[in-house]
Structure formats: structure tokens, C-alpha cells
Amino acid sequence: MMTYKKEEEILSVKDLSLQYDSRLILRDINFQIKNIVRPGCLQGQVVSLIGRSGIGKTQLFKLLAGLQTPTSGSITIHDNQVVKAGDMGVIFQNYYLFEWRTIQQSLLLAAKQNTRLRGKEKEAMAAYVTQFDLEQCLWLYPQQLSGGQRQRVSIIQQLLKGADFLLLDEPFSGLDVCVLDKVVDLLRQVSLSDELKTLIIVSHDIETAVAISDTVFILGPDNGQPGATIKKEIDLIERGLAWQKDIKKTKPFLDTVDEIKRCI
Numbered sequence: 001m002m003t004y005k006k007e008e009e010i011l012s013v014k015d016l017s018l019q020y021d022s023r024l025i026l027r028d029i030n031f032q033i034k035n036i037v038r039p040g041c042l043q044g045q046v047v048s049l050i051g052r053s054g055i056g057k058t059q060l061f062k063l064l065a066g067l068q069t070p071t072s073g074s075i076t077i078h079d080n081q082v083v084k085a086g087d088m089g090v091i092f093q094n095y096y097l098f099e100w101r102t103i104q105q106s107l108l109l110a111a112k113q114n115t116r117l118r119g120k121e122k123e124a125m126a127a128y129v130t131q132f133d134l135e136q137c138l139w140l141y142p143q144q145l146s147g148g149q150r151q152r153v154s155i156i157q158q159l160l161k162g163a164d165f166l167l168l169d170e171p172f173s174g175l176d177v178c179v180l181d182k183v184v185d186l187l188r189q190v191s192l193s194d195e196l197k198t199l200i201i202v203s204h205d206i207e208t209a210v211a212i213s214d215t216v217f218i219l220g221p222d223n224g225q226p227g228a229t230i231k232k233e234i235d236l237i238e239r240g241l242a243w244q245k246d247i248k249k250t251k252p253f254l255d256t257v258d259e260i261k262r263c264i
């Protein structure tokens with residue numbers, strides 16, 4: 001049995017709703033993310049928000065990123081601060097990068113925004129670049145990179161900025177199987193790099209999201225009412241499915257994936 005504790009709340013979503021004109025998109029969304037403590041082990045949090053296409057994942061992503069204002073309710077982080085744009089490191093699906101800057105220039109610029117790295121920006125950048133296998137890319141421009149390389153640069157950029165929360169929109173889509181495994185490993189490394197790091201992944205790729213997360217929230221319609229809400233929270237630690245590398249073929253994993261498929 002794994003020993004762990006879920007300690008204080010680090011993010012809280014309360015009674016959140018989003019409406020466009022008279023159409024309710026999100027209704028009464030409530031969930032919390034808690035700090036996980038594992039004795040003798042650095043452990044961040046990896047939370048996935050799963051739902052079918054068109055259900056409202058992108059809207060919830062924008063609300064969490066502080067890029068959209070809810071119709072009602074709130075999202076707070078740390079000591080009850082309402083989340084605002086810039087509080088979270090946001091990694092969009094198209095891996096937005098400054099097209100006119102080399103990768104090195106972009107990464108150094110990101111590091112300079114992080115006061116904790118003052119005087120050590122180049123070292124911090126070099127460490128991530130080596131860890132993420134991007135040494136050959138430093139002098140290139142974004143348009144000269146592959147999709148997988150752009151994704152890794154986007155992730156490093158946000159890590160260098162130093163936000164405790166990283167929000168990732170569909171980080172597994174369009175990746176081939178080999179690259180997918182690398183991305184999963186890389187995100188696992190990120191979550192293990194710092195106990196304060198929290199990854200929030202918005203995805204419709206159920207298998208991969210379950211394989212990497214400690215908690216899954218399912219977004220879906222409820223009892224024919226308008227708007228999507230959180231239908232279920234699955235604690236993957238309790239089920240013995242978190243923090244395991246080769247879990248995808250085990251029965252409890254496959255049962256959990258089936259359970260989610262039935263729910264969305």
C-alpha cells in the first residue's frame with residue numbers, strides 16, 4: 001500500500017457556471033485539488049479533466065487559466081486568491097511560440113521573468129534543454145521544429161517562468177505512439193521535479209490521461225439538465241493506479257478506462 005497524504009487545498013473551484021446568451025455551457029462545477037505528500041519522495045500533482053468533444057473542456061481550461069470570466073462562481077488558488085491571467089503556465093494545443101525569436105532567445109526571455117532564477121537563467125535553461133533533449137534546437141526558429149519539439153519547448157518555457165500550475169490543453173493529440181510515450185515520461189518527470197508543481201491536463205484521450213494522473217475529473221451532462229458538470233472524481237492513488245509506469249495492460253486500469261467511457 002502506498003503511503004501518501006492529501007494535505008491543504010491548492011486550488012478550489014466553487015459553484016462555477018458559464019453561460020453564453022441563454023445557453024448554459026458549464027453548470028455548478030465544484031472540485032478541489034489538494035497537495036499530495038509522499039514521505040521520502042518529491043511529488044507534484046497531476047490532474048486530468050476528461051470529457052467528450054464539445055462538452056466544454058476548452059471553456060473550463062480558459063476559466064482555469066484566468067482568460068475568461070465565469071458567469072458565476074469562482075476559481076481560487078493559494079490563499080484564496082481569485083485566479084487571473086498569468087497565474088498559471090498555459091500550454092495551448094498549437095504550442096504558441098514567438099516565431100521571430102530563436103528557441104534560445106525565447107527560453108532566456110522566459111527565465112528572466114522568474115525572479116527565483118536571477119543570475120542563473122542560462123544554467124536553468126541548459127538543464128531543461130538537456131533533460132528534454134533539445135540541444136540541437138537552440139539556434140533554430142520555431143517554424144524549423146517538429147510538433148513534438150515545439151511542445152517540449154512550450155513546456156520548458158512555462159517551467160522556466162516558474163508558475164506552480166501548468167495547464168495543458170490536449171497535450172497528447174496528434175502524437176504518434178513513440179512520441180506519446182516520451183511526452184508521458186516527460187510530464188511525469190515534471191510532476192516529480194517539484195512538490196509544488198501541479199499539472200492540469202485537459203484531454204479526451206482517456207487511456208493516456210489515466211496513465212499519467214493521480215486524479216481524474218469527468219466532465220459530462222447530468223440527468224438531462226443543461227450544461228456540463230463534474231460527474232465523477234476518481235482518485236487513482238486509492239485504486240493503486242497512480243505513479244506506475246507500466247499500468248496500461250492491467251485489469252484495474254482497463255476497468256477504470258471502461259468506467260470513464262460509460263460516464264462521459
Ligand SMILES: Nc1ncnc2c1ncn2[C@@H]1O[C@H](COP(=O)(O)OP(=O)(O)OP(=O)(O)O)[C@@H](O)[C@H]1O
Nearest residue numbers: 020023025051052053054055056057058059060204
Ligand atoms: N464564444 C462562444 N459563444 C457561444 N458558444 C460557445 C462559444 N465558445 C464555445 N461555445 C460552445 O461551448 C461548447 C463547449 O465548447 P468547447 O470548445 O469548450 O468544447 P470542448 O469540450 O473543448 O470540445 P473539443 O474536445 O471538441 O475541443 C460548445 O457547444 C461550443 O459551441
